[in-house]
Amino acid sequence: MERFYTCSCFFSDNIFLEEYKLHVRFVSENQFRKDYQNILRSLGCVSESQFRDVLGKIHAEIERRQHYALKSAERAATIKEIYTPLHQHVYYLQESFLDPEFLQLVKYCTSTDATMEGLMNLIQTEAVPRVFRFPVFRKEFCKDFIEELEHFEQSDAPKGRPNTMNNYGILLNELGFDESFITPLREVYLHPLTALLYSDCGGSCLDSHKAFVVKYAMREDLDLSYHYDNAEVTLNVSLGKDFTEGNLFFGDMRQVPLSETECVEVKHHVTEGLLHRGQHMHGALPISSGTRWNLIIWMRASREMNKLCPMCGLISVSS
Ligand SMILES: O=C(O)CCC(=O)C(=O)O
Ligand SMILES: [Fe+2]
Numbered sequence: 001m002e003r004f005y006t007c008s009c010f011f012s013d014n015i016f017l018e019e020y021k022l023h024v025r026f027v028s029e030n031q032f033r034k035d036y037q038n039i040l041r042s043l044g045c046v047s048e049s050q051f052r053d054v055l056g057k058i059h060a061e062i063e064r065r066q067h068y069a070l071k072s073a074e075r076a077a078t079i080k081e082i083y084t085p086l087h088q089h090v091y092y093l094q095e096s097f098l099d100p101e102f103l104q105l106v107k108y109c110t111s112t113d114a115t116m117e118g119l120m121n122l123i124q125t126e127a128v129p130r131v132f133r134f135p136v137f138r139k140e141f142c143k144d145f146i147e148e149l150e151h152f153e154q155s156d157a158p159k160g161r162p163n164t165m166n167n168y169g170i171l172l173n174e175l176g177f178d179e180s181f182i183t184p185l186r187e188v189y190l191h192p193l194t195a196l197l198y199s200d201c202g203g204s205c206l207d208s209h210k211a212f213v214v215k216y217a218m219r220e221d222l223d224l225s226y227h228y229d230n231a232e233v234t235l236n237v238s239l240g241k242d243f244t245e246g247n248l249f250f251g252d253m254r255q256v257p258l259s260e261t262e263c264v265e266v267k268h269h270v271t272e273g274l275l276h277r278g279q280h281m282h283g284a285l286p287i288s289s290g291t292r293w294n295l296i297i298w299m300r301a302s303r304e305m306n307k308l309c310p311m312c313g314l315i316s317v318s319s
Contacts, residue, residue: 007309007311007312007314009309009311009312009314010065010311011062011065011066012025012026012027012062013025013311013312014164014311014312015058015061015062015164016061016164016165016225017040017054017057017058018165019045020040020043020044020045020054021043021225022036022039022040022043023227024036024058026058026062029055032055032058037051040054061164071160072160072171072173072174074158075157075158075159075160075174076173076174076175076176078157078158079157079158079174079175079176080176082155082156082157083152083155083157083175085148085151085152086147086148086151087144087145087147087148087151089144090141090144090145090148090181091176091177091180091181092180092181093180093181093184093185096138096141097137097138097141098136098137098138098141098189099134099135099136099137099138099271101134101135102134102135102136102189103189104122105119105122105123105134105193106188106189106192106193108122109192109193109195109196110192114192114196115196116196116197116199119193119196119197126266126274127264127266128250128264128266128276128280130197130198130276130277130280131250131266131274131275131276131280132197132274132275132276133266133269133272133273133274133275134272134273134275135271135272135273136235136237136271136272136273137237137239137271138271139270139271142239142240142270142271143240145239145295146239146240146241146293149170149213149215149293152170152175153170153215159171159174160174162212162213162214162296163212163230165224165225165227166212166214166215166221166224167220167221168214168215168216168217168220168221169212169213169214169215170212170213170215171212172211172212172213172295173210173211177211178211182209182211182297183209185297186206186209186297186299190206190235190297190299191206193275194206194233194275194299197275198232198233198277201232201233201277201279201304202232202233202300202301202303202304203232203233203301205301205302205303205304206232206233206299206300206301207300207301207302207303208299208300208302209231209297209298209299209300210230210231210297210298210300211295211296211297211298212295212296213239213293213294213295213296214284214293214294214296215291215292215293216243216246216284216286216287216291216292217287217290217291217292218287218289218290218291222286222287223246223283223284223285223286223287224283224284225283226249226251226258226281226282226283227281227282227283228254228278228279228280228281228282228310229278229279229298229310230278230298230300230310230311231278231298231299231300231310232277232278232279232299232300232301232304232310233275233276233277233278233299234275234276234277234278234296234297234298234299235273235274235275235295235296235297235299236248236268236273236274236275236276236294236295236296237271237272237273237274237294237295238268238269238270238271238272238273238292238293238294239270239271239293239294239295240270240292240293241290241291241292241293242289242290242291243287243289243290243291243292244287244288244289244290245285245286245287245288245289246268246284246285246286246287246288246292247265247266247267247268247284247285248265248266248267248268248274248282248283248284248285249263249264249265249266249282249283249284249285250263250264250266250276250280250281250282251263251280251281251282252280252281253277253279253280253281254279254280254281254313258281261281265285268292268294278298278299278310279310
């Protein structure tokens, strides 16, 4: 796959402290104390030993990031060697997996006279600006896909975490979904839509992705803190199974402080996807029963990233 671009901020920024629900930047201990000691204190991190514990977690996370590429490649190789899929067919994208309404939208977008206004007339808009909803998969595919994910989860194969905020979930590239599934889904089906809807923020030149599934269940993660994605455009598809609550909520773009933001909830409907800008801040509310699996595709445009990194907002330095 095309390289998923990494800015040097990956090794210092956006480190999530789960106990305090806080994203921090760490360059040195002095800088960190100066920037965060007071706010951490107000969040209950009062003793020196609690502070040391935070520093330990930060160092572990930076180390995890430094070894990430190698470890991920090792996991992918081991999975290939020891894991036998339950449903081999779900690894190869076929048009029959996709909802006919989605195929119609794609067809419209690839016609020569397609316009953004024309597409907006065909697509469901949400109460939140520039968040769009459309059916993506057919039900049968969602069922088989979740069965495959559960089968993998229960296997002895090694598992990486999708990101610092999710303790559960599966990295789809490690499982072997990239070339045969996610790349064609992005290039052939999603790109025509994003090119019309988000041409001002990289949607017409998306050229890499990171795809994973997140899972929320009663004795596991229940929700997801407010954040922005490492992406220009994100697709979030609800796969099932049965769950209650667990709505997504959107605030403003990341440049706007939370105190000036009013969040709006958006429901997940199984088989349907929500498309949004990666820099549009959002989070997931707790589920109140059941298990909720979502496919998340963070899509990136190297052309945009070469100007500004979506994570630190500075000129990207490749690493
Ligand atoms: O669980 C969800 O619906 C949101 C997931 C998400 O925003 C992410 O993983 O970036
Ligand atoms: Fe997200």
